[in-house]
Amino acid sequence: MKVRIITFALCFMGILATAQTKVGSINSEYIVGLMPEAKKVLSLLNDYAKRLDSSYQIKLKEYQGKVDAFQKLGPEISDNFKKIKIDELGDLEKKLQLTQQNGSKLLQLKKNELMRPLYKKLTDAIAVIAKAEGYTQILTTSGNEFAYIDEKFDLTQKVMDKLGVKIPKENKK
Template identity: 50%
Template sequence: MKFKITFLFITLLSTISIAQTKTGTIDSDYIINLMPEAKVVIERSQSYGSRLDSLFSIKMQDYQTRVADFREKEKEMGELMKKTLVKELTALEQDIKRYQENGNKLMQLKQDELMRPLYKKLNTAIDEIAKAEGYTLILTIAGNQFAYVDDNYDITKKVMAKLGVKEPVIKE
């Protein structure tokens, strides 16, 4: 029985020592922002945002015109007419708020849709480098607060080279 326990213990220790991991880091946001495709994404999302803004402006202009018209003719209106118009204006105001909320959501969805190919391309490059160099774990630097990261394990520049992304030159 002691032999079996000793054998299992030795086997466990050897397995643990063999199964060491190699961890690397990457600044994926830095790479994404330097990719030439990122400029196209920004232009397309701004164009989409402009279309949403123009529709919002039309709705706001209509609302403001109706409010001004109501205020101008309010003294001449009867109580029933005032209540009806106030109800319509309130409904229109709520519609504008919903449109604005939906516009923000649509804008976020559009940006996610446009960024998806860039992240897919980046992940493919990360996978290739990680497999080629034997990394078992790659952590992103952005958003995480690491106390210390050895630059020897940062694959950001390797991924940039694989994707053909050039690092900007800092002029002093």
């Protein structure tokens, strides 16, 4: 009977030993920010933002011109005409706000579109390292809070080496 219990215990411990997971961490935002392609993405994003802003500025000037014209109207205009002009200015103001909101959304969509290839490249490099070193999970430290992270499982430098990304001299510890 003791032999069966000991055999069962050894088998159970063997199963537990093979079922353990290996978890690593990575600072993905840091790596993406240092990738050479990130500078090109930032430049393209700035150009896109300027185009969106120029469109907004045109509408803003049109709105401001109509506000100035309304303020120059004399007291002799009818209340009916004032109401029409105020409604017209209110509609223009709503359109201006909508243009600004749409511009922000379009800018975010463009950023996501331009950043997608960088994150794909990063994900592929992480997968290669994780498989080669037997990691079952890799957590990103970007934007998350952890109570404890063992530095020996931080793969940030290995992934940077795989991608050929170098730490700038002013950021080295």
